[in-house]
Amino acid sequence: MTIQPNMKEEVRLMKGNEAIAHAVIRYGCDGYFGYPITPQSEVLETLEALMPWETTGMVVLQAESEVAAINMVYGGAASGKAVMTSSSSPGISLKQEGISYMAGAELPALILNVMRGGPGLGTIQPSQADYFQATKGGGHGDYHLIVLAPATVQEMVDFVALAFDLSFKYRTPSMILADGIVGQMMEKVVLPPQRPRRTDEEVRRQCPWAANGRKGMRKRNVITSLELESARMEEINHRLQATYRRICENETRWEEIDTENADYLIVAFGSIARICTKAKEIAEKKGIKVGIIRPITLWPFPSEAIQKAAEGKKGILCVELNAGQMIEDVRLAVHDNLPVEHYGRLGGIIPSPTEVVEALESKLVNK
Amino acid sequence: MELKDIMKEENKVYSKPELLENVHMHYCPGCSHGVIHKLLAEVIQELGLTERTVGVSPVGCAVFAYNYIDVDWVEAAHGRAPAVATAISRLWPDDVVFTYQGDGDMAAIGTAETIHAANRGENIVMVFVNNAIYGMTGGQMAPTTLIGQKTATTPYGRRVDLNGHPLEITNLLAPLDGTCYVTRQSVHTPAAVRKTKAALKKAFQNAVAKRGTSVVEVVSTCNSGWKMTPDAANKWMAENMFEKYPLGDLKNL
Structure with missing residues (x-):
């Protein structure tokens, strides 16, 4: 199966991990950065096989570690692009520093966790033991992620657009918290039609805060989570909390x-x-x-x-x-x-x- | 002759680069960062890259580089600047992306990101300020601290048996197929400053031409951390650091 620029809606039989790879391409995702780990390696494998850089222009890169991958996501998100990573529990632990930085810097991104059992290296079998980590912050500091839990392969696909859209709407990272069962099982799935990737001009217009060069000699943009003045840092924290309250009021789903x-x-x-x-x-x-x-x-x-x-x-x-x-x-x-x-x-x-x-x-x- | 008769455009021999902000720098007097910042601002401006340059600042003294050079910036987690730069460069291939990293950032916590970004030949410039100490946190041992050098965590001097050897990270990057230009410079004399500027210019030109990774190490002073006057720090650097970190090009394709 290959990627075409004008793909229509399609019904397929697929693993959750394969389906989400198709879904992110069709969403118009700009970049994926990941590192192999069971039970989600098919996400990266599928993306590499589909070669979206030849059609939609999406960047796919196998990083040297989960730590590097999440920091690539941080960089891509800081530049206004729709970027993502995926991993499984031990790898998600490694990504927590970068996730906290993205929450602090108010950056949109999608993180997929196909959970396996822990603690430690644990097992490659399915688990839901990262609930605390995903919902209570995970990294350091006062923050939350928007966390979506798919129960079907169809939801793995449908939550891609939802997670990205919410993430950009509220400028905070989203996580799809799947488990090894959803990642590995095959089901009938409806893949959405291909959405064109935003042009660089559209990215600049939609994300006037992003650091991607001062085109038109606009005022410089700085993406950082650092503020050494306590009163300013408290203000930033209050702003984050206000965002989280808005998310609670508007985005609770069950x-x-x-x-x-x-x-x-x-x-x-x-x-x-x-x-x-x-x-x-x-x-x-x-x-x-x-x-x-x-x-x-x-x-x-x-x-x-x-x-x-x-x-x-x-x-x-x-x-x-x-x-x-x-x-x-x-x-x-x-x-x-x-x-x-x-x-x-x-x-x-x-x-x-x-x-x-x-x-x-x-x-x-x-x- | 009055002062106002002298202060005319035609008599101007030096001016601050426009891209350098009119703010007080937090760097200590005598620190090399200020000079290197100025050179970067000049090079970006002279090459006409203001509208398409993105800097990635590190954790360390240069964390606030974004307050001084008037281009877009992303402040990275400690050691992760090359990974952050990788993504920006790949997603905005016409941008010129550079990292600005200290020795702890580049050669300790970020060794993996540094080597892999260079080995992939990411189209980025890495500016590596090697002052052999952790300045921001109060003068602890860096991977590049010399044997015998006293720091807050090697109060009796760095010992090989306890602390291992100084890491010449730039030497590790030169043989990698992804790097096109690897050089080691300094800013302790006017001549050295001019050479560093030429090196930075070449590195940025390489990025414009999409030739791969360029690395410009600047052997630098941290006179506060070294507990020396600026002048003594320059002398100490020339006498001690250049032996371990000799100046010149390591690779120039």
Whole structure:
């Protein structure tokens, strides 16, 4: 499969990692900088095979490290271009310095994390154990990323445009927090039509703040996260916090399934939410009425939606591929007004729907 | 003759480059940074590159270079300037992108980014200010600190058994296929200043001609960090540093 300049919408069967490579080209992304790591190396491999520099003009570069790659993204973003990187958990840890700098310098960029199990080198199997890192900042300083959690290969594709658009709208980096399952599984996917890359003139017009040369002898632009004067630095921090408040007010996204008629709620994000959909069917055959809330933005977190859905319920089960991370935000959302329990498997093990139902029964229904 | 009769355009023998901002520099009196900044401003202006130059400043004393030279700047994380410059250069191929890095930035924390950007032959200029010490943080040992040299973290002098050898990073860059021009200069005498300016000009011309990576090391003084007067620092540099870091071109294709 090759890239053509005027590609129409297409239906394909693809891995999540391949699909997102196609999606970023079709979005009109200007540059990708990455370093191989399992289970997401297909992103870079697919981009290199598609050679978008020959058609759309997109730059693709295999960097010498994750650290270099994220700093290339920092440079590209500082110059106003739509740039991205992808990696998996240990590599994302290495990128945290650069991500913090981009948050501090108010730069738009897309970072894809196809999560694997940790800590340390951990495992190459799927995990959701980077929830804390992704939603609470990750690097140093007071900042948040916009974090989108795809549950399907289609969402891997659809979230590319959403993540870039939000990132440019609010001038802050976005992360697509996928997991090894979404990255590796094949599904039917609709690829959007090719969007032309912005011309350099359009980039200059849309990003008058960007450092790409003082064309027309305009005032110089400086991209930095440094401010040694405390009062100024506090102001900058307040500005960042105001941006985060606007994002919380306007960009919280979630999916709800049958929450109104349920006795119990399951809260789950990403691929595991789909297993929970099956678990819901099994539970209902046993007479247990279950509703599902799937946070789509992990930050901003859909606290109000969960609080509202939790009214009159008997309990909430948080199902996560980790030892209990998102559950902290769920408990905060409902102020511990009802029982909130966690069920998760670790080390790359994916629970079956039956296991989820058993956990629901033992931790809540039969308690 | 009155002063106003002398201060005429036709009598002008020197003027500050327009690209150098009218602000007080934070550099210590006697520091080499000021001279190197001035030379960069002159070269960019003389080559007519103001509208398409992007500088990448480091972490270290030159972190505030963006306050002094009137071109677009991106302030990089410590050591990452060559990676930042790589992306800007690739995404804006008609821009002239240069990094301005100290010895800690270039030869310690950023060794990998430096070597790989040069090895890829990124079309950038790396300006490397080697003053053998960490100035900004208060005079600690740098990768280029000489054996026996006293710093805040080698209070009894650098020892090979404890601290290893000084790293000649520029010598490592010269043999790489990606570099087209690698030179080591200084700014301690008027003649040396002129040579450094010529070297910077050549490096920027290489970038305009898209010839790959140019590296201009400037062996420099940090008289505050070295705890010397500016004059003594210049002498000490000439007597001690030039032996380890000899001036001249290492590669000129």
